[in-house]
Amino acid sequence: MNQAKKNVSLLVACQALAMTxxxxxxxxxxxxxxxxxxxKSLATLPLALLQLATMCATIPAALLMRQxxxxxxxxxxxxxxxLGAGLGVLAIFQSSFSLFCLATLIFGCFNGFVGYYRFAAADAATEAFRSQAISFVxxxxxxxxxxxPGLAxxxxxWFVEPSLANEPLLNQAASAEYAGCLVMIVILQIAALVLLSGIDIPPLSEQEQQKSGRSLGAIAQQPVFIVAVFGSMLGYxxxxxxxxATPLAxxxxxxxFETAASVIQWHVLGMFVPSLFTGFLIARFGTLRIILAGAILSSLCIAINLMGTGALHFGVALLLLGVGWNFMFVGSSTLLTQAYTPVERAKTQAMHDFLMFAFVAFATFLSGRLLESFSWAVVNYIGLVMILIVLVALGWFRQQRGAIAKSHSTL
Structure with missing residues (x-):
């Protein structure tokens, strides 16, 4: 196995551990x-802080890896x-919400690095194989x-006293319940550290170190960048x-809890199983069509969520949402690679992920507020608005690209 294939294989394994x-x-x-x-309306605040930290870490992570x-x-x-997972264990044992928020905040910084696994594979791949490399990771x-979900x-x-095991889910003392889940995350992190020691990705060239290319403003004005950001940001x-909001709902x-965990499991399968062929679909049908397909599947998720609240409704809807996310995320990430030159990739990737995770942090916090203050239906109606914005952006980009092609044909 040559080093390039080894790198991709190890990145896939590291992605698996991080996502688990x-x-x-x-x-x-x-x-x-x-x-x-x-x-109780602050229940999703730890996850919102996680996403906020992920957003804030994207730029420092890119700069660190550049050096x-x-x-x-x-x-x-x-x-x-x-460190974040370890603090989470301590927070649960001490029944400290503020410490748990700090733990998820720190863990979110780690996620800011994880986002670059896909770009590390793309940067090392040929242009023809780029979408597949992203998809494989x-x-x-x-x-x-x-x-x-099974490990959860x-x-x-693991640390629950037998006398508390049969208490109602939301009434159990949080001092011990779920602490084992955080310990499991620590174990996964240690395994990833071992795998990363085998990665050998060439450092940036002198040209990449010394030159910066176009300004971020100039890069961000490109229609291809705008649509890539909208697709990733709103889809994610x-x-x-x-x-x-789904486990709470x-x-x-x-x-x-077991039923909710099973639904999340099917959702995550929908998120990642398509990656085995999403890259090939992009090569066959084009990036924009795959992003569009993702938006349509996501809209079907919303429709099913609004039809009922049975386990089957939740399961099918979340499965479709996962596939829709995959098409929009992989498609938008692939589209982004058309927006920069090699010397511009670090800052362009950082800006893209910063904007994406900023919106994800906002949406994650919003979900708890909407569910607590309004209803499950309102959560889904807001999601429908996001899908409509993506559809408008895709239509605008097709129009822009058509206009450019027409102007070139008249020259």
Whole structure:
């Protein structure tokens, strides 16, 4: 196996471990928040802070990796994630909502590094293989989809006293419940650290170190950049908002934690299984058509969520949402690679992920507020507005591209 293939394989494995930890945390965080927070509308605040930290970490992570290289940069990120998960364990034992918020904030900084796994693979790939490289790395989430919810169920009662095991879900003392889930995340982080030691990605060239290319303003004015950001930002924001609210909504509609975890598992499978072929679909049908397909699938999720609140409704809707997210995320990430030159890639990727995770943080926090203050239906109606904006952006970009092609043909 040559080094390029080895790098991609290791990045896939690291993505799998990172996503497994994130899925465990996303499965339990809102429920821990409900148990710890005096104001139940703040239940999703820890996840919102996680997304906020991810947003804030994207630019420093890019700058760090520009200076020290991908491998060392990724290893620093994993150590930060280990610290965050460890603090989460302490927060649960101390029944401290503020400390749990700090823990998710630190863990979010780690996620700011994880976002560059896909770009590390894309940067090392040929142009023809770029979409497949991104897709393959994202496919690491398939393992996470299978393992994450199961590990959450298996580990959540590791430190629960037997006398409390049969207490109602939202009434259990949070001092011990779910602490095992955070310990599991620490174990996953240690495994990722070992794998990262085998990655060997060439450092930036002298040209990339010395030149900066166009300004961020000039890059951001390109229609291709605007549409890539809208596709990623709104597609990811919609997914995070609906997924974060789903466990809370399901418990409110009298579904068990195990049922909610199963729904999240099917959702995550929908997020990552398509990555086995999304890159090939992009090569066959084009990036814009795949983003459009993702928007349509996401709208079907909203429709099903509004039709009922049974376990089947939640399961099918979240599965469609996962596939829709995959098409929009991989498609938009691939589209972004058309917006920059090699010397511009670090700052362009950083700006893209900064904007994306800023909106995801907002949408994640908004989900709890909307669910607590209004209803599950309102959460979905807001998601529908996000989809409509993506559809408008795609239509505008097609018009812009058509106008440019027409002007070139008349020259």
């Amino acid at each position: 930890g994130s899925i465990i945390l996303f499965t339990i965080a809102a429920l821990v928040g409900v148990s710890l927070a005096a104001d 020290v290289g991908r491998r060392l940069g990724f290893m620093v990120g994993v150590l930060i994630g280990t 994202v496919s690491g989430g398939i393992i996470a989809a299978i393992a994450g 169920i298996w580990s959540k009662d 924001g919609l997914m995070a908002m609906v997924m974060t 399901m418990v409110a509609f009298s579904h068990s």
